[in-house]
Amino acid sequence: MLKNIVLGMLLIAIFLLTRQMEPLFASQSSIGTMLRWTGLYGIMTIGAAFVIISGGIDLSIGSMIALIGAQFGILILEYNMNPYLAMVVVLTMAALIGLIYGLLITKLKLQPFVVTLCGLLVLRSIARYLTGDDMVSGFVVSDSGESLKYLTASKLWGLPLPLWMLGGVALVAGVALNRTVFGRYLKALGNNEQAARYSGIQTDNVTIAAYIICSFLAGVTGILFAIDLGSVAPNTTGTFFELYAIAAAVLGGCSLRGGVGSIVGVLIGTAILRMLYQAIETLRFAELEGTVIGVVILIGVIFDEIVRRVVANRRTKREMPIAPTETG
């Protein structure tokens, strides 16, 4: 809670500071871009958060985005599939890939890092193979002139549609994480897998579910990016997106040790990263993008660690007087 307030203040501070340096930053189009991109990036970050809270990691999000986007385009262009049916097909495919990850991680006890690293390599190369390594484009507007562009470009009550989508996903994710039995199991599992198992929780199923959710949301992001950009370049689209997602989740308070994380934090974390990105673009020193984002995340994590230690210390001191007592 406190952490989210601090992060929120950081967000506002970055906004005000950048506007001070370059008033254009607060222009309507600039803000619109930031919100739209926050929506797109946020959806995949929520997926990554589920996996991170379970104590795992998914390194294949970027490749997944490329593969799903490319396959989506191919289904429409080459198979003349209805775009909405194509969405269902590719999202099923994404969920199946998540299921495979989950099975490899739980049943064969492979490390998530290794499994999804292989996923990163394999999915990207499949995308390149399916497309003949050519850019896929021209699938957004159909022959009859219907366009899918509205999904990412239109606005509802003044806010970009992707932001509304993110809101919907976040609401469902928040309820799932904080109010359902599944969410409680996920946190227990991420914190102490053994204890969860000894309490009768079928930890394998919970883990598998986390990877399915992550892959599914990466798939959703892949479709949206394909529509937003109007094309998918199989060897470049989505590169490093897994790292953006992990970075935003960590900045938003998810611990890579597992068991900890909040959806609100993830949203603010994503928004901060997108705003930093936009600020760097506006102020025209793009070469330093990595430095700025890396340093901000480091500061956030260090700050978090310090707060955690202070709290733990205070707690220890306060509760000291409970000395062992004798009975009997």
Next chain:
Amino acid sequence: MPSDSPPFLEAERITKSFPGVKALVEVSLTVGQGESVAIIGENGAGKSTLMKILAGIQPPDGGMIKVNGELVELRGVKDAMRLGIALIHQELNLCDNLTVGGNIFLGREPRVCGFISHREIRKQSVDVLRQVGLSLSPETPLAELSIGQQQLVEIAKALSCNARLLIMDEPTSSLSSREVEALFTVIQSLRAKGVSILYISHRLGEVRRVSDRVVALRDGQNSGELPHQEITHENMVRLMVGRDLSQFYAHVCHPPGELVLQAAGLRTPTHPEESLDFELRRGEIVGLSGLVGAGRTELLNTLFGIAPAEQGEIEIAGQACRIRSPRDAIAHGVFLVPEDRKLQGLVLDMDVRENISLPALAGMSRMALVDGRRERSLALEMIDRMRVKTPGPAQVIRYLSGGNQQKVVIAKWLAMKPKVLLLDEPTRGIDIGAKHEIYELMESLAKQGVAILFVSSELEEILGMADRALVMHEGRLAGCLSRDQLSEEAVMNLATGGPLQAEQVQESKG
């Protein structure tokens, strides 16, 4: 020992606290040159903490330490080693991918022009190895040594740093009786050379043999000392427990009720060569005894579905069951309080409420949503019933003391009507007061008709609490002792299972 020179080590009024526990309160201890002092005390009495402080692993919160009469500050293991204090850990700290010599000189390898001089290592290792009675080449890979030999290598390592005080934390816990003898011989010869020994052990028979003096700790405080001639089993137990054993255990005999659990031809994955048959009855408290590694924990894990049986039948309340996972066991009313509460029993960063409700959660949810109000009221009820000392249900478990944590582990299951409760070392590492409460709870559960099977490495606990005891030896059930047959000798006899160990039993009888 010349009486005018100061004792080698004097620790005065050492105090140390951890979150939720006062581990040591003004504990004092002296060890003379060449003297062998044993520290005794129950689990959680503060022995290990004291040792860690003396070895420089943890700083004390208060008190002072003198070595050879001079005030010292131990900021790390290096400081302690320089002063000649070495700790031989319960778990050995050796690298089994290196040779014996490589281990002895790990971290301070003799060098020639920056390269490790294997010749120098060999020369110096041979000497210290001889001192601990090991006649093997320093080139031997450590992995080829038995645990007992590795322990001696660890001592050799300490000697090569010119250790003047060896602190041994449960050195015999995983040794065979012949290795124990070898260790004792080494200890004697080291003392003759003026090396002091601080010896921690639960095995009171050993304590009597190796020590000149016994210092007892209880609940983190000095609870008395015994000079050599007064070291008897009874005296030591009195100092450790602080009361007569008969008062401490709340046991009353139960008339066993009808059959609840029956196992026939059960084979655990760890010891598939042994077939186990036993039964548990309503309202019965059964102790499961045996040495470490005899397969007790494995048996409980099999009954709870953590390590499903390879073969055999389990009948619960007359109904044949297949227990393939904890979920199956829970569905049949068989619950386990595991051996390691921090690793297996609790989600440490969750709060008391979330931990208590974890196994029951699915049963008290509506449409997959957690019913927060019911969850909270369950937690409050359990905190009250188990007398968990916590500021409230929202307290993070990590900050509770060991005893209160253990009560929460048990509370998890009480919400769900146990038929059979399996307890693995239920009182390990918790203070005496909480121990007593857990015994009372076991009693009251038995009275309500729950069948209890508990593993304990403390013989007194088995003798004090069990209606009968199953004793395991190397994976097989060596025997069952009824209440009248129960005695320390009888249990040890079955647990050790061979004529060689029979002498030991004789000796520990004292």
